[in-house]
Amino acid sequence: MKGKELRRSLAVLPIGTVMKLTSLTARQIRYYEAQGLVTPQRNDGNRRMYSLNDVDRLLEIKDYLDDGVNVAGIKAIYDQQAKAAAARKAAQERPLTDADVRRILQDEFIRQGGLGHTPNGLDQRRPL
DNA sequence: ATTCTAACA
DNA sequence: TGTTAGGA
Numbered sequence: 001m002k003g004k005e006l007r008r009s010l011a012v013l014p015i016g017t018v019m020k021l022t023s024l025t026a027r028q029i030r031y032y033e034a035q036g037l038v039t040p041q042r043n044d045g046n047r048r049m050y051s052l053n054d055v056d057r058l059l060e061i062k063d064y065l066d067d068g069v070n071v072a073g074i075k076a077i078y079d080q081q082a083k084a085a086a087a088r089k090a091a092q093e094r095p096l097t098d099a100d101v102r103r104i105l106q107d108e109f110i111r112q113g114g115l116g117h118t119p120n121g122l123d124q125r126r127p128l
Numbered sequence: 129a130t131t132c133t134a135a136c137a
Numbered sequence: 138t139g140t141t142a143g144g145a
Contacts, residue, residue, distance in 0.1 A: 016130065026131080027138060045145075047131055 008056075011041040011049035018050045022058045029058065035071045037061055037078065 015026055022029070032038055033048070038057050040048040050058075064074045096104075 014130075015132095025138075027140085030132090031138080045131085 008052040011051045011054070013050040013052075013055065015048050015050070018055055018058065021055050022062065024058060024062065032058065032061055032071070036075055037071065 013021075015029060018024075018029060019026055029038075030048075033040065038050075038054050038061070040050045040054055043049050061074055064077075065071075069077075
C-alpha cells in the first residue's frame with residue numbers, strides 16, 4: 001500500500017506533456033510555480049519535471065480558479081493543509097513508548113522527591 | 129525540437 | 138496572461 005503513492009510522486013513529465021494533460025499554457029504553469037502552488041523537480045538540464053501528483057494539483061488549481069478563488073487564496077489553502085499534515089505526522093512519526101513514559105515520569109519523581117537510591121544503596125534506575 | 133529566464137511595441 | 142528575445 002505504498003508503491004502507488006511513490007509512482008504518483010515520480011517526476012517524469014516534461015512541461016510540454018503537462019500542458020496537454022491540463023490544458024494550461026507553459027506561462028500559467030510556471031506562474032503557479034512562482035506563486036508556490038506547485039514545486040516540480042528539475043532535471044540535469046534545469047528542465048521542470050512533473051509527477052502525476054503535480055498534474056492533479058494543477059488540475060485542482062484550475063478548478064479553484066474557476067470557482068473564483070485567487071492564487072493567494074489557493075496558496076493559503078495549501079499552506080494550511082501542509083501545516084495540518086505536518087502536525088499529524090509529528091504526532092505519530094514517533095509515538096511515545098511505554099518505556100519512554102516510564103523514564104520521563106521516573107526522572108520527574110527523582111528530580112523532586114529524591115527517590116534515586118534504594119535501601120541497599122544501589123541505583124535501580126534501569127530504563128526498560 | 130523543447131524548455132528556460134527575463135522583459136514588454 | 139500573451140508574446141518574444143536570446144540561450145542551453
